[in-house]
Amino acid sequence: xxxxxxxxSPVRWFVPFALAVSVAMLFxxxxxxxxxxxxTAAAAQMPATLLSGLAAAAAAWSVAAPAxxxxxxxxxxxxxxxxxRELPGAAAVVAYFVAVSLLGQLVGxxxxxxxxxxxxxxxxxxxxxALVVIVLAxxxxxxxxxxxxxxxxAAVAGLAWLIIAMYLGQLLDLSxxxxxxxxxxxxxxxxxxxxxxxxxxxxxxxLPPLNLRVGGHIPPxxxxxxxxxxxxxxxxxxxxxxxxxxxxxxxxxPIEARPExxxxxxxxxxxxxxxxxxxxxxxxDVAEIxxxxxxxxxxxxxxxxxxxxxxxxxxxxxxxxxxYTDRGDRPPYFFILDGSIWxxxxxxxxxxxxxxxxxxxxxxxxxxxxxxxxAVELQNWLEGYLVGGGQPDYRTNASSERQAAAAxxxxxANQGSAAVQFAWASELVKGFNSxxxx
Amino acid sequence: MLxxxxxxxxxxxxxxxxxxxxxxxxxxVLCALLPxxxxxxxxxxxxxxxxGVALVPAWRILAVAVAFGPVLSCHSPFGEMxxxxxxxxxxxxxxxxxxxxxxxxxxxxATCWVLFGGSLAVLVLRxxxxxxxxxxxxxxxxxxxxxWVGPLAVLPLMIFWGFEQSGFRWWExxxxxIDDLRAWMLTTGLAAAGVAAYAASSWRWRALVSLLRGVRRxxxxxxxxxxxxxxxxxxxxxxxxxxxxxHRRE
Numbered sequence: 001x002x003x004x005x006x007x008x009s010p011v012r013w014f015v016p017f018a019l020a021v022s023v024a025m026l027f028x029x030x031x032x033x034x035x036x037x038x039x040t041a042a043a044a045q046m047p048a049t050l051l052s053g054l055a056a057a058a059a060a061w062s063v064a065a066p067a068x069x070x071x072x073x074x075x076x077x078x079x080x081x082x083x084x085r086e087l088p089g090a091a092a093v094v095a096y097f098v099a100v101s102l103l104g105q106l107v108g109x110x111x112x113x114x115x116x117x118x119x120x121x122x123x124x125x126x127x128x129x130a131l132v133v134i135v136l137a138x139x140x141x142x143x144x145x146x147x148x149x150x151x152x153x154a155a156v157a158g159l160a161w162l163i164i165a166m167y168l169g170q171l172l173d174l175s176x177x178x179x180x181x182x183x184x185x186x187x188x189x190x191x192x193x194x195x196x197x198x199x200x201x202x203x204x205x206x207l208p209p210l211n212l213r214v215g216g217h218i219p220p221x222x223x224x225x226x227x228x229x230x231x232x233x234x235x236x237x238x239x240x241x242x243x244x245x246x247x248x249x250x251x252x253x254p255i256e257a258r259p260e261x262x263x264x265x266x267x268x269x270x271x272x273x274x275x276x277x278x279x280x281x282x283x284x285d286v287a288e289i290x291x292x293x294x295x296x297x298x299x300x301x302x303x304x305x306x307x308x309x310x311x312x313x314x315x316x317x318x319x320x321x322x323x324y325t326d327r328g329d330r331p332p333y334f335f336i337l338d339g340s341i342w343x344x345x346x347x348x349x350x351x352x353x354x355x356x357x358x359x360x361x362x363x364x365x366x367x368x369x370x371x372x373x374x375a376v377e378l379q380n381w382l383e384g385y386l387v388g389g390g391q392p393d394y395r396t397n398a399s400s401e402r403q404a405a406a407a408x409x410x411x412x413a414n415q416g417s418a419a420v421q422f423a424w425a426s427e428l429v430k431g432f433n434s435x436x437x438x
Numbered sequence: 439m440l441x442x443x444x445x446x447x448x449x450x451x452x453x454x455x456x457x458x459x460x461x462x463x464x465x466x467v468l469c470a471l472l473p474x475x476x477x478x479x480x481x482x483x484x485x486x487x488x489x490g491v492a493l494v495p496a497w498r499i500l501a502v503a504v505a506f507g508p509v510l511s512c513h514s515p516f517g518e519m520x521x522x523x524x525x526x527x528x529x530x531x532x533x534x535x536x537x538x539x540x541x542x543x544x545x546x547x548a549t550c551w552v553l554f555g556g557s558l559a560v561l562v563l564r565x566x567x568x569x570x571x572x573x574x575x576x577x578x579x580x581x582x583x584x585x586w587v588g589p590l591a592v593l594p595l596m597i598f599w600g601f602e603q604s605g606f607r608w609w610e611x612x613x614x615x616i617d618d619l620r621a622w623m624l625t626t627g628l629a630a631a632g633v634a635a636y637a638a639s640s641w642r643w644r645a646l647v648s649l650l651r652g653v654r655r656x657x658x659x660x661x662x663x664x665x666x667x668x669x670x671x672x673x674x675x676x677x678x679x680x681x682x683x684x685h686r687r688e
Contacts, residue, residue, distance in 0.1 A: 017591065025598060029485040046483055050594035057590060068583075151510050152460055155586030159503050162593065163480055163496065170481040170491070177483050177490035395603065 005092035022047040022104035032339020035281040041126035042179030044108035048130035052137035057158030059141030062089040119278035125185025135197035142204040173253040182310025189254040301355040305331040345386035360437035380409030461507025465542040469549040486602035505569030508538035509585040565612035574632030
């Protein structure tokens with residue numbers, strides 16, 4: 001039965017479209033996921049959420065097939081129980097969408113595996129995450145298909161699920177947008193979630209059809225469409241669903257903080273810059289940055305170590321597994337946002353400038369707007385110098401004066417030799433430090 | 439149950455044999471929901487947004503349902519046979535579709551006008567027009583009962599790629615500013631394409647194809663215009679385009 005449903009399911013026409021969309025969502029976006037396992041898995045997981053609306057619609061379409069074909073009444077005296085007639089249809093929809101998701105993952109795996117980075121163990125959690133969304137969508141669509149009738153059931157189920165999935169996606173961490181290297185998916189939690197989803201699908205299959213056109217009792221147009229006596233079993237199934245949903249929510253988020261790695265990727269002499277091992281692909285960029293830090297003149301005070309976020313400190317207490325809540329005297333940390341090197345040097349420049357300049361000690365005192373803008377200029381020059389020049393890949397919403405100062409700083413990093421730039425910086429630091437506080 | 443009448447009443451027969459107002463009922467339900475969830479911001483994954491999440495107001499997504507409902511009313515429970523019943527049936531179908539689409543669009547737009555103000559209502563109306571075009575195209579290509587597949591397949595693409603740092607892309611017709619000419623042109627184009635797709639019935643399509651091939655009709659049939667003489671179109675020739683042979687699909 002299952003194979004014949006697979007062969008005849010209308011979802012098969014959808015597979016090429018879904019595959020094209022999945023691959024496009026991998027490549028027609030920021031491609032920093034390439035070469036990092038959790039990012040790869042999360043990027044390939046995401047299309048499942050956006051396409052799950054169609055999965056819900058397909059499930060509703062499949063369950064309403066007897067009503068559409070006018071065979072609902074003929075199937076009433078069948079000896080085969082209803083659930084055994086519905087199961088293969090729902091399973092076929094699940095199978096097609098799971099296949100699309102797995103093929104998308106396969107594309108991601110092939111692309112990332114070429115550089116053979118460490119951390120493949122972070123991959124499976126995100127795969128299961130996509131499966132949870134698909135099974136939940138099919139369960140939802142199947143249930144809607146039994147309450148509403150025919151063509152509208154599919155359309156309504158699809159649209160409603162899309163809204164629900166996106167909302168819950170953020171609320172319950174049903175899906176993720178990127179696989180942050182400092183997070184991991186708890187395999188136990190996500191597997192239990194998958195089991196919950198499968199049970200919900202089973203409940204949707206067991207739900208007695210409330211709409212008699214689907215159930216096949218009364219021909220269309222004759223009599224009332226809803227059977228009150230079926231509300232009892234339906235209420236039981238709904239109550240079980242609610243209990244399950246609460247239990248699943250009680251499990252907590254499957255996203256948790258990663259423990260400290262056995263060996264972080266650290267490099268540099270004057271300054272140690274440490275990365276998560278999975279971010280091996282940024283090693284070369286960071287080596288260039290540390291080399292530039294080493295060449296900085298002595299009037300810059302440089303912290304002994306910079307850590308990638310999550311290595312020695314994390315501030316967000318999203319769940320119980322956060323291991324550092326107190327910043328203490330831990331090394332300053334940086335993010336690699338969307339794979340941008342500028343987000344590394346931006347943090348470093350802020351830290352170094354804050355330590356190298358003498359600010360006003362008194363509360364409320366300042367050196368004046370113009371002098372402060374010089375500090376902004378210095379900071380943005382340092383940021384650009386550490387990257388190796390060029391134009392920043394981000395935008396800020398700072399005031400126009402500060403943006404102009406920042407642009408001057410970035411421009412300075414592109415002009416003249418390092419020695420000329422250092423001489424300029426030295427003058428600026430002297431000028432800033434000697435400016436009076438008032 | 440159908441009542442056999444002496445008089446020929448195509449509209450009554452049409453309305454009695456299918457649920458033509460389900461789309462309007464769905465729109466009414468959505469309008470009732472609008473005060474509660476209409477302004478609700480749904481976080482959606484977006485390629486161009488900061489942090490990968492864009493906030494989409496729910497009315498932009500709900501407007502999709504307003505568009506495909508009326509198009510679903512074109513579906514015939516009698517399959518291909520009904521298309522051969524003549525011009526009256528075709529007129530009835532087109533009339534029901536037009537009235538349905540107008541009622542649904544106006545109802546939803548008016549509700550948005552009351553709740554969120556005039557400029558947003560115009561934006562909603564433009565979105566509905568575009569979705570209507572997409573629904574009609576999908577309905578013609580896949581069969582009317584599958585008209586919802588088009589919007590539901592396009593929506594994720596609009597959500598994911600429609601937004602960039604500097605605002606919405608030019609083809610995001612549901613969200614571009616109200617005075618954006620290109621968005622209006624695109625919407626009009628989509629709606630026109632939808633109307634053209636509806637008009638391209640199987641017999642007209644066949645007539646067009648034979649015209650392009652340079653096929654001349656035999657002299658005996660020369661006085662017949664296939665576009666006007668719907669009764670004489672062989673059913674099996676048009677089944678591929680109409681696609682309503684539902685028992686053979688799936």
